[in-house]
Amino acid sequence: MESTNAICKQIEESLDAFHDGELTATEQVLTEEHLQDCSACIKKLAEIQRLVHSLKAMPRLQVSDGLSSKLDQIVDRPNNAVAFRPKIWMPVAAAAAVLAIAFGVRSGLPGTNDGAPTVAQSPQMETQSVGDPRTQVAAIHGTKPGQLAQQVPPIAGANKVLSQGTRPSDRAEETVQQHKREVRHNSITATADHGATQVASVAPDKHTPVKATVTTSYEIDNEQIAELPATTNSFTDAVGFATDEDGLYDIKM
Amino acid sequence: MDLSDEALIANYRQTKDPACFKSLVRRYENRLYNVAIRIVGNAEEAEEVVQDTCIKLHQNIDKFKAQSSFAAWIFRIAHNTCLDKLRTKQRRKGFNLFVFDPQSTHDSEGVDTVMVISQAADPTPNPAETLDMTERGEVITASLKKLPENQRTVVVLHDIEGFSYQEISSIVGANIGTVRSRLHYGRVKLRELLEPYFERTDMTPASR
Numbered sequence: 001m002e003s004t005n006a007i008c009k010q011i012e013e014s015l016d017a018f019h020d021g022e023l024t025a026t027e028q029v030l031t032e033e034h035l036q037d038c039s040a041c042i043k044k045l046a047e048i049q050r051l052v053h054s055l056k057a058m059p060r061l062q063v064s065d066g067l068s069s070k071l072d073q074i075v076d077r078p079n080n081a082v083a084f085r086p087k088i089w090m091p092v093a094a095a096a097a098v099l100a101i102a103f104g105v106r107s108g109l110p111g112t113n114d115g116a117p118t119v120a121q122s123p124q125m126e127t128q129s130v131g132d133p134r135t136q137v138a139a140i141h142g143t144k145p146g147q148l149a150q151q152v153p154p155i156a157g158a159n160k161v162l163s164q165g166t167r168p169s170d171r172a173e174e175t176v177q178q179h180k181r182e183v184r185h186n187s188i189t190a191t192a193d194h195g196a197t198q199v200a201s202v203a204p205d206k207h208t209p210v211k212a213t214v215t216t217s218y219e220i221d222n223e224q225i226a227e228l229p230a231t232t233n234s235f236t237d238a239v240g241f242a243t244d245e246d247g248l249y250d251i252k253m
Numbered sequence: 254m255d256l257s258d259e260a261l262i263a264n265y266r267q268t269k270d271p272a273c274f275k276s277l278v279r280r281y282e283n284r285l286y287n288v289a290i291r292i293v294g295n296a297e298e299a300e301e302v303v304q305d306t307c308i309k310l311h312q313n314i315d316k317f318k319a320q321s322s323f324a325a326w327i328f329r330i331a332h333n334t335c336l337d338k339l340r341t342k343q344r345r346k347g348f349n350l351f352v353f354d355p356q357s358t359h360d361s362e363g364v365d366t367v368m369v370i371s372q373a374a375d376p377t378p379n380p381a382e383t384l385d386m387t388e389r390g391e392v393i394t395a396s397l398k399k400l401p402e403n404q405r406t407v408v409v410l411h412d413i414e415g416f417s418y419q420e421i422s423s424i425v426g427a428n429i430g431t432v433r434s435r436l437h438y439g440r441v442k443l444r445e446l447l448e449p450y451f452e453r454t455d456m457t458p459a460s461r
Binding site for chain 1: 271274275278282283286287290300303304307308311389390393394408411412413415417418433434436437440443444447451
């Protein structure tokens with residue numbers, strides 16, 4: 001009895017192909033022989049016949065006239081054949097574009113990224129990068145690069161000390177920031193004509209005040225700037241960004 | 254005398270006569286629509302499938318080689334377009350919770366999820382309600398929707414459109430054994446789903 005059931009199971013899986021005439025000759029003969037003696041499989045074959053008959057008898061649908069005319073346009077006017085259909089990625093792409101533009105505009109505005117390098121807008125600006133205040137102070141004060149690197153702590157610390165300083169030092173920082181903005185705006189002539197002299201306090205590692213003379217004459221020694229070590233920025237370093245010599249952002253891999 | 258599909262294609266390639274292409278489209282538009290609406294499940298998307306299929310046909314007609322029948326070729330384009338449509342729909346649904354639906358059957362190709370989702374979202378009447386349905390086509394269409402996409406496609410292509418196993422193998426990109434298996438299990442499930450309806454209505458004579 002079990003052997004008969006096992007054969008029925010095998011035959012059942014072949015009954016659809018048997019009904020469709022898709023069995024090999026050998027399978028066809030075996031199935032026909034089994035069906036002569038097995039009423040259960042004959043019943044299943046009848047069920048298959050009934051189902052297939054019902055499927056074939058399903059009503060046929062017709063395309064609409066509107067679709068037919070659209071299909072004609074495919075060959076008549078290939079460029080106008082398809083109506084615009086919004087895709088799923090379009091809202092995402094639009095949002096990404098808005099963010100990219102917003103970020104790009106913000107990072108490109110003067111005065112919006114104090115303490116961070118700016119993208120050079122002219123060859124002259126490349127030699128007058130005012131991104132890092134330490135660089136600026138070194139260039140203006142005439143300190144040798146090595147000395148400055150030892151004396152001046154990372155920018156965050158310097159700004160902290162400046163912000164905690166007395167009113168004169170606050171004014172000095174404001175003056176530095178103002179001059180930085182002016183340098184950016186006066187990309188053609190880098191020499192400002194203010195003629196004033198200010199004194200700024202910056203903090204070394206051991207909290208010893210260091211007086212740095214800040215002049216407003218921007219006669220910057222290009223060679224001196226070229227010798228400066230690569231500037232560091234605690235924030236951009238922390239998030240894995242650095243800038244190359246042109247002031248462009250680069251991602252550390 | 255009607256030209257064969259291949260002759261129409263050859264004429265269109267040589268003359269670029271729009272009438273040849275339109276004749277070709279007229280022959281297949283209804284068949285494509287009937288297959289598409291049963292695979293993707295609604296008329297609007299089925300129309301888009303037909304339209305996109307014909308556009309692809311127009312763009313790639315020079316690539317057709319007479320190694321397989323033109324019918325199998327154009328239905329392969331239509332099938333791929335249907336799958337794209339279903340995947341887009343699946344992404345719009347945008348979640349995987351339904352993958353673990355206990356009623357999901359057989360091979361876990363990605364498109365199976367589509368069936369389960371459509372099953373969950375589709376307000377298909379339960380067996381008791383189907384007894385009240387008067388249209389046989391609607392009952393069968395509702396049952397077809399409950400099949401996994403790969404089984405539904407094979408059933409539609411064979412039992413409704415009359416393609417052979419070999420042609421279906423070419424259309425869906427699976428070997429003949431797989432086609433045979435999908436057709437068998439698809440029919441088994443359809444019989445289970447339609448059994449209550451068959452029992453209460455003498456739809457067709459069961460004997461040949």
